[in-house]
Amino acid sequence: MSNIYLDNAATTFPKPKEVYEYMINMYQNYGANVGRATTSYDQGINSIVKETRDMLKNLVNAKDGYEAVFTPSATIAFNQILWGLDWSKINNVYISYFEHNAVLRTLEAIKKDYDINIKFLEFEKDNWKYDFQKIEYEFENSSPDLVIINHVSNVFGYISTIEEIYDLSKKYNPIYIIDACQSMALVELDLLRYRFDFVIFAGHKTLYGPFGIAGFIMNKNIDLKPYIYGGTGTESMSMNMPNELPSKYEAGSLNTLAIFGLYKALKWINEIGVKNIRKQEEIITRELVSVLQKYDFIQTYIPTNNHIGIVSFKIKGYPVDIMGECIGKNYKITLRYGLHCAPNAHIVSNTLPEGTIRVSTGYFTTLEDIRKLDDALSDLEYEI
Amino acid sequence: MSNIYLDNAATTFPKPKEVYEYMINMYQNYGANVGRATTSYDQGINSIVKETRDMLKNLVNAKDGYEAVFTPSATIAFNQILWGLDWSKINNVYISYFEHNAVLRTLEAIKKDYDINIKFLEFEKDNWKYDFQKIEYEFENSSPDLVIINHVSNVFGYISTIEEIYDLSKKYNPIYIIDACQSMALVELDLLRYRFDFVIFAGHKTLYGPFGIAGFIMNKNIDLKPYIYGGTGTESMSMNMPNELPSKYEAGSLNTLAIFGLYKALKWINEIGVKNIRKQEEIITRELVSVLQKYDFIQTYIPTNNHIGIVSFKIKGYPVDIMGECIGKNYKITLRYGLHCAPNAHIVSNTLPEGTIRVSTGYFTTLEDIRKLDDALSDLEYEI
Numbered sequence: 001m002s003n004i005y006l007d008n009a010a011t012t013f014p015k016p017k018e019v020y021e022y023m024i025n026m027y028q029n030y031g032a033n034v035g036r037a038t039t040s041y042d043q044g045i046n047s048i049v050k051e052t053r054d055m056l057k058n059l060v061n062a063k064d065g066y067e068a069v070f071t072p073s074a075t076i077a078f079n080q081i082l083w084g085l086d087w088s089k090i091n092n093v094y095i096s097y098f099e100h101n102a103v104l105r106t107l108e109a110i111k112k113d114y115d116i117n118i119k120f121l122e123f124e125k126d127n128w129k130y131d132f133q134k135i136e137y138e139f140e141n142s143s144p145d146l147v148i149i150n151h152v153s154n155v156f157g158y159i160s161t162i163e164e165i166y167d168l169s170k171k172y173n174p175i176y177i178i179d180a181c182q183s184m185a186l187v188e189l190d191l192l193r194y195r196f197d198f199v200i201f202a203g204h205k206t207l208y209g210p211f212g213i214a215g216f217i218m219n220k221n222i223d224l225k226p227y228i229y230g231g232t233g234t235e236s237m238s239m240n241m242p243n244e245l246p247s248k249y250e251a252g253s254l255n256t257l258a259i260f261g262l263y264k265a266l267k268w269i270n271e272i273g274v275k276n277i278r279k280q281e282e283i284i285t286r287e288l289v290s291v292l293q294k295y296d297f298i299q300t301y302i303p304t305n306n307h308i309g310i311v312s313f314k315i316k317g318y319p320v321d322i323m324g325e326c327i328g329k330n331y332k333i334t335l336r337y338g339l340h341c342a343p344n345a346h347i348v349s350n351t352l353p354e355g356t357i358r359v360s361t362g363y364f365t366t367l368e369d370i371r372k373l374d375d376a377l378s379d380l381e382y383e384i
Numbered sequence: 385m386s387n388i389y390l391d392n393a394a395t396t397f398p399k400p401k402e403v404y405e406y407m408i409n410m411y412q413n414y415g416a417n418v419g420r421a422t423t424s425y426d427q428g429i430n431s432i433v434k435e436t437r438d439m440l441k442n443l444v445n446a447k448d449g450y451e452a453v454f455t456p457s458a459t460i461a462f463n464q465i466l467w468g469l470d471w472s473k474i475n476n477v478y479i480s481y482f483e484h485n486a487v488l489r490t491l492e493a494i495k496k497d498y499d500i501n502i503k504f505l506e507f508e509k510d511n512w513k514y515d516f517q518k519i520e521y522e523f524e525n526s527s528p529d530l531v532i533i534n535h536v537s538n539v540f541g542y543i544s545t546i547e548e549i550y551d552l553s554k555k556y557n558p559i560y561i562i563d564a565c566q567s568m569a570l571v572e573l574d575l576l577r578y579r580f581d582f583v584i585f586a587g588h589k590t591l592y593g594p595f596g597i598a599g600f601i602m603n604k605n606i607d608l609k610p611y612i613y614g615g616t617g618t619e620s621m622s623m624n625m626p627n628e629l630p631s632k633y634e635a636g637s638l639n640t641l642a643i644f645g646l647y648k649a650l651k652w653i654n655e656i657g658v659k660n661i662r663k664q665e666e667i668i669t670r671e672l673v674s675v676l677q678k679y680d681f682i683q684t685y686i687p688t689n690n691h692i693g694i695v696s697f698k699i700k701g702y703p704v705d706i707m708g709e710c711i712g713k714n715y716k717i718t719l720r721y722g723l724h725c726a727p728n729a730h731i732v733s734n735t736l737p738e739g740t741i742r743v744s745t746g747y748f749t750t751l752e753d754i755r756k757l758d759d760a761l762s763d764l765e766y767e768i
Binding site for chain 2: 013020073078101106109212226227229231232233239256334355
């Protein structure tokens with residue numbers, strides 16, 4: 001039985017063919033350290049880097065007030081942003097239940113140094129929706145200084161209604177961080193209309209780029225202290241990081257290998273169109289959900305509405321880890337089981353402490369892949 | 385006139401052919417997120433990651449007391465190590481003149497929070513050697529708590545005599561950090577004999593791997609607080625980073641694309657042998673030095689002894705940036721000019737504030753490349 005890849009929430013695979021080709025051809029021919037040398041072709045690389053930033057900004061309709069900053073991973077982006085904020089001015093932090101440990105563990109460490117209240121944005125578990133009334137009430141009692149929301153849950157594919165929460169909190173003028181690792185170039189985000197301050201993206205996930213490149217689109221007016229110090233190839237006599245963006249937050253060599261890949265991936269996304277990518281993912285997701293819900297021995301955890309191709313389930317009466325291993329190994333299906341680094345999300349689905357088995361689709365997931373999963377589950381039902 | 389690449393200190397280029405091929409083939413076929421899924425081929429990737437760590441440890445003869453930790457860049461490695469140390473126990477920090485801004489700017493930021501003395505390891509500028517007598521005297525007066533030494537200078541190729549300084553300071557039992565970004569797999573380092581606590585490497589420099597993978601070999605007994613918080617795929621319920629190494633310092637997805645490349649590069653290094661790589665670099669360096677020193681209009685800054693293929697120079701009477709641009713653009717030579725992110729190194733050569741023009745060789749630099757540089761300089765002498 002052939003391998004079926006259903007772990008696109010961990011990293012999309014495969015990438016568009018041209019991403020591999022372009023990345024390696026460019027790296028093989030233009031492998032210099034950009035901005036730190038002085039060749040004729042250096043300029044060419046610089047313009048690719050700039051165009052990549054522009055394409056990222058365009059994806060979320062970010063205009064001049066925003067800058068695109070590169071980091072090696074979304075985890076490092078979260079650390080740079082969270083540790084870089086001025087915590088002397090922040091008391092009340094609101095987060096969703098769906099936050100990743102890159103947010104939770106970082107906040108927990110910050111909490112050791114600063115007196116902050118971390119509160120959940122109230123959620124109606126049974127209806128899979130935010131409880132706007134309660135949130136409004138909470139905001140009135142403890143006005144939000146910082147709001148962090150996961151746009152698409154990496155456990156349930158749930159799409160958070162970030163626009164409504166933005167409207168509710170606008171009058172308190174909090175700092176806004178959107179984790180768009182599972183949503184960028186898949187679910188629309190309009191920074192011209194909703195002025196979130198930070199949007200974090202992971203190049204190797206919904207952007208179909210390689211590992212090694214991630215970052216954030218940031219509101220240039222937010223005062224963010226650097227968290228990673230080092231060389232920038234500019235103002236080297238100064239013992240401080242330069243003040244200009246994006247250099248201030250980009251110490252060290254830029255990973256042009258990964259940027260080449262992301263550049264081509266964004267070109268590919270623009271050719272196909274975000275709407276069409278989402279449409280394709282919705283077709284596959286519908287099929288995936290209908291397959292999983294066909295079986296009585298499977299318990300699914302699917303948001304009532306507003307979700308995309310990440311689906312969590314369990315085999316009734318069996319431990320998640322044993323069944324996850326079994327489906328993965330015996331039927332050669334790449335999937336994931338456990339808490340998916342988002343422990344609080346499992347409060348919503350009542351799946352603590354063992355978590356769920358997760359299958360997640362991407363643009364290249366086919367109906368044939370879903371049929372093979374169906375075959376595997378059908379076989380499994382017979383076996384257990 | 386064709387391109388000549390003489391910026392190997394910024395990043396080695398090209399990489400061995402098999403590095404590109406293996407990296408992209410593996411990524412195209414095994415692009416999953418390692419340790420976070422459950423496929424049959426996951427195990428295969430895990431063993432490549434482990435073997436890569438082992439090869440890195442072997443390069444510096446690091447035994448069981450050491451662990452190899454991956455980071456996305458050497459800059460991030462420095463930040464993780466320096467910010468992670470227990471600064472309440474550190475007063476006197478000794479650094480060499482050759483440190484990179486990844487060290488200097490980070491120390492400067494730490495100094496804002498902690499009361500520390502940063503001192504230079506005394507250096508005899510005229511003789512290009514450490515002043516052991518003065519260092520010994522300084523150590524006696526202000527015993528070292530932390531020593532940071534750049535093994536090979538990224539400005540002059542100068543090889544620091546780290547073993548002698550180790551011996552001088554041993555009785556004070558300081559924490560030892562070696563910046564091996566320009567030396568690993570080129571200049572020998574024996575951690576069994578000299579028990580440095582941290583050795584930082586950059587995959588894309590002397591290790592001939594790609595951008596996106598770096599790290600440090602660390603003494604497991606040093607208490608180092610995490611600096612980057614996030615998911616590790618383990619103990620996800622815990623709001624703290626796991627205690628086990630290397631996970632404690634490796635939050636977020638491992639960059640397997642880059643690890644595939646580094647793995648193959650290390651295999652290549654082992655095949656050729658570190659001694660032979662150095663021998664080859666010495667042949668080219670001798671030629672490079674003799675070419676530069678042939679011209680009266682060129683001022684070179686070359687350590688009396690103990691240096692490898694990184695050479696700094698100036699065109700007498702002309703600004704460094706203008707001549708750097710000129711040689712780079714007109715003769716299509718990739719090189720670098722300025723401070724090279726190591727401002728204090730220029731105290732040694734008296735080249736502040738403008739710095740130097742730097743040419744740097746790698747294993748794939750040929751005598752033909754040096755001949756072309758010679759042609760360019762000969763032409764330039766005529767032009768100016």
